[in-house]
Amino acid sequence: MVSAMPELPEVETVCRGLALALEGRRLIRVQTYRAGLRRPFPLDFAERLQGRRVERIARRAKYLTLFLDDGWVWLAHLGMSGRMLVGPADENPPGKHDHLIVETEDGRRVAYNDARRFGLMDLCVTADLRLHPLLAALGPEPLDDAFTPLVLAAALAGRSGPIKTALLDQTLVAGIGNIYASEALFRAGIDPTRSAATIGLEEVERLVPAIKSVLIEAIAAGGSSLRDHRRTDGELGYFQHAFAVYDREGLPCPDCTCAEGVRRLVQAGRSTFYCAKRQR
DNA sequence: CGGCAAACCTGCGAGC
């Protein structure tokens, strides 16, 4: 069994699990159980996957890219509640919210399960992948060496909105979501409500390593399992136990025991968690 | 262009 929930570390965890199950394998059976997710599946989606061998699986931001042997790429996004469940190919009927099931020549089965159906599937010619409308505008990968303080500082300049909201903008840097935005700002000691443009270079020089370290540690932990995320082997990720502030309203942060504890506020409709004493 | 609210859809936990 496998699955996921989607910020960069969770998608990376799913990517690695899927690679173990599918790379080098031919898809001998593909079945969809509804017309699509947040948008319709591509025309003849199941037929176009059927019989193809999966050569390689990679991740770009929160997207999974499965490279097929006919020069096409299967592009998948997990939305909020999407999982990839890996198991033996048996005769079990599709489970509740299973929307797509593939079976491999060596007897494995991967079910895409997504209660909220915010996920997305598409097909794209490999040569055009970088130009795909969903990928073309994405910012740098935060774990790439090319993602440097100078790059982030340039992206933040001129943005009047809060730094926390800016980190969620996938065109600025791709892959950070609501959990890791709060956690990275805590590590960097930066108040999430500050205007992005006011974050000085020395602060950006703390923020970039903070982003990288929290993502790397979360990947090593198999991601964070709050509600949905599972690893490919069915185990829970455990990084949620390492949260300093996320979902910890009123509790002390690791660095201080101020009476009010971690604060929660809403920015652009999303919860933000931070320590007012530790973050300035 | 920037920023924000709402919408997409279902499940779950808290409170009554």
Next chain:
DNA sequence: TGCTCGCAGGTTTGCC
């Protein structure tokens, strides 16, 4: 036990 409300990891659209 059961109902209602609020909230949830993401992205897109539309309005100001």
